[in-house]
Amino acid sequence: MKVNRVLLLVLTIINLSKADGFSIGNLLQDIEKKTDLSQKTKLANSGVSFIYTRDDIQRMQIKNLKDILKSIYPFGYNENRYGLPDPFSSGTNQPFMSSQMRIFIDNQEISTGLYGSGLFMLGDLNIGWVDHIEIYTQNPTYEFATESTMTLIKLYTKSASRDEGGKVELNGGSYGASNISGYYTEELEDWSYFAFASYNDDKRKKYYSTDKQVSRDKDTKTIIATLNKDNHNILLTAITQKRDGFLDLSLDASPESSTVDANYIHIGYDAKIDNFSYLFSYAYLKVKALMIDDVTPISTAPYYDMFPISLNESDTKSAVFTGELKYNLDTNKNKLIAGLKYRMKKYKFNQASVNGISLPILDNDTQTITTIFLENQYFIKQNSIITSGLQYSKVTNNSSPQDDDLFMYRLGYTFTNKEFTIKTICSHTEITLEPYLINSYFFMANPTVYHKPQEVNTILENIIYTKDNNKYELVLDYTQGNNHLLVNSQGKLETYDKYVVMKGVNTRWTHNYNRYDKLFIDIGYRKISNFQGKEKDLELYTATIRTLNTYNKFDIFNELLYNRDNISNKNFYDYSAGVKYNYSEDLIISLKGTNLLDSAKTTDYYRVDATTFAILPPLEISPIDKSIILSMEYTF
Amino acid sequence: MKKLLIIFICLFTILNANDDVYTLNLYEKVFPMIFKKRPIKVFVDKDTKEMLKNSDKFEIINSCNKSVVLLIGKKFGKISKECKDKPIFSTHYRSYKRQKNSFGALYWRKGRMQFKFKRDVLKRFNIKLPSKLEEYIK
Numbered sequence: 001m002k003v004n005r006v007l008l009l010v011l012t013i014i015n016l017s018k019a020d021g022f023s024i025g026n027l028l029q030d031i032e033k034k035t036d037l038s039q040k041t042k043l044a045n046s047g048v049s050f051i052y053t054r055d056d057i058q059r060m061q062i063k064n065l066k067d068i069l070k071s072i073y074p075f076g077y078n079e080n081r082y083g084l085p086d087p088f089s090s091g092t093n094q095p096f097m098s099s100q101m102r103i104f105i106d107n108q109e110i111s112t113g114l115y116g117s118g119l120f121m122l123g124d125l126n127i128g129w130v131d132h133i134e135i136y137t138q139n140p141t142y143e144f145a146t147e148s149t150m151t152l153i154k155l156y157t158k159s160a161s162r163d164e165g166g167k168v169e170l171n172g173g174s175y176g177a178s179n180i181s182g183y184y185t186e187e188l189e190d191w192s193y194f195a196f197a198s199y200n201d202d203k204r205k206k207y208y209s210t211d212k213q214v215s216r217d218k219d220t221k222t223i224i225a226t227l228n229k230d231n232h233n234i235l236l237t238a239i240t241q242k243r244d245g246f247l248d249l250s251l252d253a254s255p256e257s258s259t260v261d262a263n264y265i266h267i268g269y270d271a272k273i274d275n276f277s278y279l280f281s282y283a284y285l286k287v288k289a290l291m292i293d294d295v296t297p298i299s300t301a302p303y304y305d306m307f308p309i310s311l312n313e314s315d316t317k318s319a320v321f322t323g324e325l326k327y328n329l330d331t332n333k334n335k336l337i338a339g340l341k342y343r344m345k346k347y348k349f350n351q352a353s354v355n356g357i358s359l360p361i362l363d364n365d366t367q368t369i370t371t372i373f374l375e376n377q378y379f380i381k382q383n384s385i386i387t388s389g390l391q392y393s394k395v396t397n398n399s400s401p402q403d404d405d406l407f408m409y410r411l412g413y414t415f416t417n418k419e420f421t422i423k424t425i426c427s428h429t430e431i432t433l434e435p436y437l438i439n440s441y442f443f444m445a446n447p448t449v450y451h452k453p454q455e456v457n458t459i460l461e462n463i464i465y466t467k468d469n470n471k472y473e474l475v476l477d478y479t480q481g482n483n484h485l486l487v488n489s490q491g492k493l494e495t496y497d498k499y500v501v502m503k504g505v506n507t508r509w510t511h512n513y514n515r516y517d518k519l520f521i522d523i524g525y526r527k528i529s530n531f532q533g534k535e536k537d538l539e540l541y542t543a544t545i546r547t548l549n550t551y552n553k554f555d556i557f558n559e560l561l562y563n564r565d566n567i568s569n570k571n572f573y574d575y576s577a578g579v580k581y582n583y584s585e586d587l588i589i590s591l592k593g594t595n596l597l598d599s600a601k602t603t604d605y606y607r608v609d610a611t612t613f614a615i616l617p618p619l620e621i622s623p624i625d626k627s628i629i630l631s632m633e634y635t636f
Numbered sequence: 637m638k639k640l641l642i643i644f645i646c647l648f649t650i651l652n653a654n655d656d657v658y659t660l661n662l663y664e665k666v667f668p669m670i671f672k673k674r675p676i677k678v679f680v681d682k683d684t685k686e687m688l689k690n691s692d693k694f695e696i697i698n699s700c701n702k703s704v705v706l707l708i709g710k711k712f713g714k715i716s717k718e719c720k721d722k723p724i725f726s727t728h729y730r731s732y733k734r735q736k737n738s739f740g741a742l743y744w745r746k747g748r749m750q751f752k753f754k755r756d757v758l759k760r761f762n763i764k765l766p767s768k769l770e771e772y773i774k
Contacts, residue, residue: 024768027665028749031658054747131747162744164729187730585748635746 029515038132041156046140047412047425047460048475052133059548059555061578061592063171063629064124065133065153070574070600070624071544071561072135073506073524077123078603079623081253082260082289083216083246085123090532091605091618092487093249094443096120099434100150106157106226108235108268109145112285113318113345114436116147121239121264121285122155128169128181129196129224131158138458138477139410139427142373142391146322146341148406148431150456157226157235160185160192166636173629175203181222196224205625209607210616212254215244231272235281239264248291251308253607253619258291268322275328283320289313295610297355308610311355318347318435335377343369347435352442359442363399367435370394387412387425395432400439401450406430421464429456437493445494452495455482473508486533501529516550539566555580557592563601574600574624588633598626656687659742663708664693667725669766671705679719681709684727707737723761739763740772 036053043049050072052062062068069087070077080089080096088098099116102109110118127133136152144152166184171177181198200220206213219242227234245258268281291312297305326339345367352359375389393406412425431454441447461476481500485493506524513519522544531538543562550556561574578592604618667676675693678684679700688694688708697704700712700719707719710728723739726732732741732752739761740753753765753773765773 024662024666024751024772027658027662028751031662031749034658158747163747164744165746167746187728586746 026515033515036132037156037162038134041132041154042134043136043141043143046136047138047423048136048462048477049140050133050135050137052135054132056548057127057130057132059550059580060546060557060559061580061590061629061631062127062133063592064127065119065122065155066124066623067576067594068133068135069123071522071546071559073137073542074502074504074526074540076542076561076563076601077623079216079246081247081249081605083218083243084120084260086120087123089603090487091603093491094487094493095436096434100148100429100431101153102145102147102149102151103153103155104144105155105224105235105237105266106233107144107270108266108279108281109322110237110266111146111283111320111322111343112264113283113320113347114285114287114316114434116434118264118266118283119153121241121262124202124218125220125222125239126179126181126198126200127155128167128198129157129183129194131156131162138425138460138479139408139429139456142375142389142408142410143326143337143339146324146343146371147369147393148408148429150429157194157196157224158183158185159226159228160187160194163194167633168636169631169633171629171631174625174627175205177201177203177627177629191227191229193228194224194226196222198222205627207619207621209247209254209619210252212256214247214254214619216246218243231277233270235266235268235270237264237266245289245291247605247619248289248293249309249312250291250293251295251608252293252610252616253605254293256292256294259289261288262286277326277328279322279324281320281322283322284317285319286315286317288315293610305355305357309354311353313351313353314349315351316347316349318345320345333379335379336375338374339372341369341371341373343371345369345435362439364397364435364438366398367438368394368396369432383416385414387414393430393432397433397435397438401448402433402438404430404432404453406432406453419465419467421462421466423460423462425458425460425462427456427458427460429458430454431456443493445488445490445492451485452483454484456480457482469512471508471510473506473510475504475506475508477504478502479504488533496530496533498530498533500531503527516548518548520544520546536567541565553582555582561600568604572599572601572622573597586635588631590631590633591628592631593628595622595624595626600624600626660687660691662742663688664691666769668693669769670763673705677703677705679704679707679712679722681711681727684709710743723757723763737761 038051038053042051052068066077075087078087078089080086081093082095086096086098096115098119101117101119103117103119103122110122112118134154139149140152163185164187168182171179179200183196185194202218204216206215221240223238225236241262243260245260247253248255248258263286266283270279293310295308295310297310298307299305322343324339324341326337329336347365371391371393373391378386389410391408395404397403408429410427412423415422433451437443439447457480459478463474465472479502484496484500486496488494504526506522508522511519524542526540528538541564546559548557557578559576563572574595575597576594580588580590582588600622602620602622604620606618607616609616675695677695677697679697680688685696688696700716702718704719704722707722707724710726710731724735724737726735726738726741728743729745732738739757742751751772755773
C-alpha cells in the first residue's frame, strides 16, 4: 500500500512536470523552423530536389550560388574561358553552354536575349537577399519556365512579413576581396517592399599562363527590389558587372588584357486572381567585351588576318519580353494547371570584329517562342499520384531556317506513406538553338543549315525512406541525348550523330542528431558514353559530407566534397569550414574558409602555342578559389 | 487502409499548415498562464480569428464589450469605448510599438520570431507574468 502511494506520488510529479515541461524557446523555434518558407514553396512530385532552407543558408554561410552548385549533380559548378558561371562548359570558346539551367527570382525567370538563362549573371552574385533556394533537376515541371528546362533554380527573396527591418553586412577576405551589402524591408498600409543593394569587389586567385597573369576579378553592383500586395508582385533586378575576361579567346590562354562589362535590368509583374495567374516581364542586357593578345595574325589564305586573334571586340545588346497566363483547377481527384506563354527576344550586335576586321552583320535579330502546356496530378488515392504533362513550343527565328516545333512530355508516378516516398518520372525534352548561335559563323560549324532540336530523354527513380531522425534517399537516373551539339576540333558546334548516354546513381543520408546538429552524406557514381565525342566512357565519382552544429553562441559548418574521374585519374578534395559567433541577436561575426586544402576539382582549358601551333598542356584551374572570408552582420 | 489514409491526410495537413498551427500551440500554452478565466474571452482581428476559431481555450467575442479580457491582433479598426482600455497582445511590430495598451507581442522581424512584453504596460494593467515568461520582458 505504501509502495503504491509512493508510486502514485512519483507519477503525479512526473505528470505535473510534463504538463509544464515545455520551453518557450522551443515553441518559438518550432514556429521558425517548421514554418520555414521552403515548406510552402517546394514542388511536390518534381523529381530530385535540393532544398536549402533559410537556416541552412545562414549556418553554411552561403554567399553566392556557386557555394551550392558545386555539390549539385551531375556536373557541379564550373566557369568558362571568360570566367563566367557556366556549369555545362567544358573549357571551350562558347560564351555560355548552360542555357537550359533556368533561374528564377520568386515567380519570374531571369533570362537574357542572346544566351537564354541568366545564370551567368547570377551564378556568382551576392545572394544576401535570398530567403531560401530550391534546385530541381531532370525537367521538373512545365509550370514556370517558358522554354525547355533541364535544371530549375528558384531563389526566393526575403519578405517584409518575416524580415521587417534592415541589415548591413561587411565582408573582407583573401586576395583583397571586399563586399558591402544591405537591405531594408517594411510593411506599409497595403503594400510591402524589400530593397537590397550590394557592392562586391571580388578579387580572386591569380594564375599564370606562359608567364602572363590571368585574372577573374570582378566588380559588381546589384539592386534587387520587390513590391508586394496580396497576390500582386513586382520585381526589379539591376546588375552591373565589370569583369576581367580570364582566358577569353586567347589561343595560348594568356591575353595581354581582357574585359567583359555587362549591364542587366529585369522588371516584371506577376499576379494571381482566383484560378488565374499571369506575368509580364522585360529584361535588357548589354555586354561589351574587349581582348588584346600579343600574337601575330597570319595574313595568307585561309586565315586572311583572322587567326590567331590579337584583337577581339564585341558590343551586343538584347532584350526579352515575356508574357504568360496560367489557369489552376483543383478537383477531388485532379490538380490541373494549363498555360499559355509567349516570349520575344530581340538582339543586336553593335560591333563584332576580329583583328580589326568587322564580322558580317547578320540579318537575324528576333526569336519568338510561343508555348502551351498542360500538367495534371491525378490522385488515384490520397497517397498514390500520377503526374503527367505536355508542352508544345513554336520557335521562330527571322532570316534563318531555324524554326522549330518542340514537343515535350513527362509522366510520373508518386507513392507515399508514413515512411516511404517512391517517385518514377520519365520525360522527353527538346531544345532549340539560343539566339547567339543562329547563323553564327563564329560559333557554328554549319551556320546556315537547319539544326534538328537537341533531344533529352530521362528516366528517374527516386526512393526516400524517412525514419526517426534519418532520411535515406536513392536516386537512379538514365539520360539519353540525341542531336547533341558537340564542339569540334575547330572549336565550333556541330550536331553529333551519336547518342550521348548518362547513367547515374546517388545515395543520400540526412541525420538530425537533435534540433541543431545535422549530418548530410551524398555518394554518387555516373557514367557518360560518347561524352564530348570521346570514345572512352567518362566515369565520375562524387561524395559530399556536410555537418552543421550549434554550440552555445557558435554555429559551426564543415563540408568536404570529393571528385574523381577516370580521365584525369586524380582525386579532388574541396574542404570548406565556417564558424559563426552570434554575439547578440543583432550582431553576428563569422569566418568561412573555402577549398582550404586547395585541391578542389579543376577544369582543363586548352592552349595552343601561338607561334608553332603546337598543343600545349591545358591549364588546370579550379572554379573554386582557396579563400577565407571574415564577415560582420548587423540587423536593425 | 483507413488508418493509412488518416496518416496521409494528417501529414498532408501538417505539411500544408501555415504558421497558425505552431503559433496557436504557443498561444494555448502562454495565455492560460497569464489569464485565469476559462475560456479566455478575446476580441481579435481577421487573421487571428481564423487561427483561434477552433480553440477551446479561447472564446472569440465578435462585438467588443466589457467581458473581453484582451485584444489580440494587429488591426482592429475602430475600437469600441468599452474596449479602449483593454490590454492588447500585438501580432505585428508596428502595432506593438504604436498601441499604448500593447503589453506584449509575437511577430516576425529580422527573420526571427520576436516574443516580447512591455514592463510598464504590464504594470499598468496589473498583469503578473509567470517566471517562465519573465525573461521576455523588455
